[in-house]
Amino acid sequence: MPKEVLLVEDSPGDVRLTKEAFRDANSSIHLHVASDGVEAMAFLRRERAHARAPRPDLILLDLNLPKMDGREVLANIKEDASLKTIPTVILTTSEAEADILKSYQLQANCYLSKPALLDAFESLVKSINDFWLTKAKLPQQRKGG
Amino acid sequence: MAQQIGTGIELIARRKDGSEFPIEIMLSPLESAEGILVTAAIRDISVRRAAEKHLGQMEGRYRGLLEAAPDAMVVVNQGGEIVLLNVQAEKQFGYRRDELVGQKVKNIIPEGFAERLIADALRSVEDALAQQIGTGIELIARRKNGSEFPIELMLSPLESAEGILVTAAVRDITARKQAEAYLLNKVEELNRSNEELGQFAYVVSHDLQEPLRMVASYTQLLSRRYKGQLDSDADEFISFAVDGASRMQRLIQNLLAYSRVGTKGKDLLDTSSEEALQQALINLRGAIKDSGALVTHDPLPAVLADEMQLIQLFQNLVGNAIKYQSSGVPRVHVSASKNGGKKWIFSVQDNGLGIDSQYFEKIFGMFQRLHKREEFAGTGIGLAICKKIVERHGGSISVQSRPGHGSTFRFALAGTERKP
Numbered sequence: 001m002p003k004e005v006l007l008v009e010d011s012p013g014d015v016r017l018t019k020e021a022f023r024d025a026n027s028s029i030h031l032h033v034a035s036d037g038v039e040a041m042a043f044l045r046r047e048r049a050h051a052r053a054p055r056p057d058l059i060l061l062d063l064n065l066p067k068m069d070g071r072e073v074l075a076n077i078k079e080d081a082s083l084k085t086i087p088t089v090i091l092t093t094s095e096a097e098a099d100i101l102k103s104y105q106l107q108a109n110c111y112l113s114k115p116a117l118l119d120a121f122e123s124l125v126k127s128i129n130d131f132w133l134t135k136a137k138l139p140q141q142r143k144g145g
Numbered sequence: 146m147a148q149q150i151g152t153g154i155e156l157i158a159r160r161k162d163g164s165e166f167p168i169e170i171m172l173s174p175l176e177s178a179e180g181i182l183v184t185a186a187i188r189d190i191s192v193r194r195a196a197e198k199h200l201g202q203m204e205g206r207y208r209g210l211l212e213a214a215p216d217a218m219v220v221v222n223q224g225g226e227i228v229l230l231n232v233q234a235e236k237q238f239g240y241r242r243d244e245l246v247g248q249k250v251k252n253i254i255p256e257g258f259a260e261r262l263i264a265d266a267l268r269s270v271e272d273a274l275a276q277q278i279g280t281g282i283e284l285i286a287r288r289k290n291g292s293e294f295p296i297e298l299m300l301s302p303l304e305s306a307e308g309i310l311v312t313a314a315v316r317d318i319t320a321r322k323q324a325e326a327y328l329l330n331k332v333e334e335l336n337r338s339n340e341e342l343g344q345f346a347y348v349v350s351h352d353l354q355e356p357l358r359m360v361a362s363y364t365q366l367l368s369r370r371y372k373g374q375l376d377s378d379a380d381e382f383i384s385f386a387v388d389g390a391s392r393m394q395r396l397i398q399n400l401l402a403y404s405r406v407g408t409k410g411k412d413l414l415d416t417s418s419e420e421a422l423q424q425a426l427i428n429l430r431g432a433i434k435d436s437g438a439l440v441t442h443d444p445l446p447a448v449l450a451d452e453m454q455l456i457q458l459f460q461n462l463v464g465n466a467i468k469y470q471s472s473g474v475p476r477v478h479v480s481a482s483k484n485g486g487k488k489w490i491f492s493v494q495d496n497g498l499g500i501d502s503q504y505f506e507k508i509f510g511m512f513q514r515l516h517k518r519e520e521f522a523g524t525g526i527g528l529a530i531c532k533k534i535v536e537r538h539g540g541s542i543s544v545q546s547r548p549g550h551g552s553t554f555r556f557a558l559a560g561t562e563r564k565p
Binding site for chain 1: 358361362365366391
C-alpha cells in the first residue's frame with residue numbers, strides 16, 4: 001500500500017523541492033498538495049473537489065499560509081475526532097520559540113524547521129520517511145473513513 | 146510732623162560727657178489735655194553704623210574685583226540678604242543695584258541657595274573655607290520680570306567683621322543646558338536609529354534567507370542532475386551560480402549571528418568559561434579532527450557571561466586559530482589570568498600564520514578579510530562577532546602577533562566570586 005501524504009504549503013518552490021526530496025527518499029509515496037489552509041481542510045473533510053481524497057497517513061503542515069494559517073488548520077485537525085489521529089508534523093522556516101510552543105500546545109506530533117541547505121533538507125525528508133512512514137506504527141484507518 | 150511719624154530718622158545724640166553716638170528716632174503723636182505731645186523712641190545704632198562703615202570699606206575693596214569678574218557676582222550675608230552685587234548681576238537679573246541690596250537672595254534664587262547658607266552658618270569659618278562651601282551647584286534663578294533661567298553657582302566664603310559673608314558667582318548656563326539637552330536628544334535619536342538598524346539588518350537577513358534557499362537549492366539540483374549533459378559552458382555557469390548562492394547563504398547566516406549578538410543576547414550570568422570552551426571544541430570537532438589540531442587549556446575561571454555567546458566567542462577564535470595555518474599541526478592554547486582588578490584576561494594563542502601589525506585593528510571590522518577566497522574561505526564577520534560579543538560583556542578584544550610566529554587574541558571578562 002503506498003503511503004498517502006498531505007503537504008500543506010503555499011510556496012511552489014518548496015512544494016517542488018519537497019516532491020523531489022520524497023522522490024529520492026521513497027518513490028512510492030503519494031504526495032498531495034494543498035496550497036492554503038482552507039483547501040487543506042476541504043481535502044481532509046473530502047469536501048467539494050476533494051470528495052474522493054484519500055485519508056492521509058501523514059500531514060506536513062507549514063505555519064504561514066494564506067486564508068487559514070497553519071495554527072488554525074492544526075487546531076481544526078486536533079479538534080476533529082476522526083482527523084486527530086493523523087500524525088501532523090509542522091514543517092516551516094520559523095524557528096521562533098513562540099511558534100514551537102504554540103504548535104505543541106495545539107498537539108502537533110512534531111515540529112521541524114526547514115534547513116537552509118539542500119543536503120540538509122533532503123536528509124530531513126529522508127528522516128521523515130524513515131520515521132513517520134516506515135518505523136512508526138499508525139492506527140488502522142477505518143474502511144472508507 | 147505727620148510725614149515723619151512712624152519712620153526712623155537717623156540723628157546724632159550727645160551724652161552728658163559730650164560724646165556723640167548715632168541714633169534712630171521714631172516719633173508718634175500722643176493726645177493729652179495739654180495738647181498734642183510727641184513720644185520719641187530712641188535706638189542706639191552705633192553697632193549698625195560700624196557695620197555699615199565696615200561694609201562701605203569692604204565694598205570699596207571688593208567692588209573693583211567684583212566688577213572685573215565676567216560672571217554675575219552677589220555677596221550675601223548669613224541672613225540671606227544681598228550685601229553687594231556687580232553690574233553683571235544687575236544685567237543678569239534685570240534689577241537696579243538699589244533694588245537688590247538689602248533684599249533676600251530668595252527673590253532672585255528662589256531655592257537651594259539660602260538653605261545652604263543656613264547650613265553653613267552652623268559651621269566654622271575654617272570648615273566652610275576648607276570645603277569651599279560648594280562648587281558648581283546648578284539652580285534656577287529668577288529675573289525681575291519673573292522669567293527663569295538655569296544657573297551654575299560657585300560659592301566662596303568671605304570672612305568679615307559680621308561673620309562669614311558668601312560670594313556667589315552666578316553663571317547663566319542656558320546655552321550649556323540647551324546644548325546638553327540637544328546632545329542628549331541626539332544620543333537618544335542615535336540609539337533609536339542604531340536599534341532600528343539592528344532590527345532592520347536582522348529582518349532583512351532573515352527574510353532574504355527564504356528566496357535564497359530557493360536559488361541555492363535549485364541551482365544545486367540543476368548542477369547535480371544536468372552536470373555533463375549540457376555543454377562545458379553551462380557546467381561552468383551553473384557551478385558559479387551554486388558557489389555564489391552558497392557563499393551568500395553563509396554570509397547571511399553570519400550576518401544573522403552578528404545581529405543576534407545585540408538583539409537576542411541573554412542576561413550575563415555566572416558561567417563556567419571552561420565548560421563554554423569544551424562546548425566550543427565539541428562544535429569544532431570536525432575541523433579539529435581534519436586538521437589534527439592540538440587544543441590545550443589551563444583551568445579556566447567562572448565569569449559573568451551569556452553562555453551561548455561565550456561558546457561562540459571561543460568557537461570563532463579557536464576556529465580561526467586552526468584555520469589560518471600554513472602547514473604542520475595547529476597548536477592552540479587557551480588560558481586566563483587576573484589583571485589585578487576583577488577582570489580575567491583570556492588568551493587564545495596559536496602557532497598559525499600570524500598577522501601583520503598594520504591589520505591589528507582592521508581584522509575586527511565587518512567584512513574585513515586578509516586572504517583571497519581561494520586561500521581561505523570566509524565571510525569576514527567572525528572576528529566582528531567576537532568584538533561585538535566581548536563589548537556586550539563590557540570588555541575589549543585585541544591581538545598580538547608577528548607574521549610567521551602565530552597570534553594571541555586577548556579579551557577581558559568580569560569574574561564572579563566562585564572559585565574556578
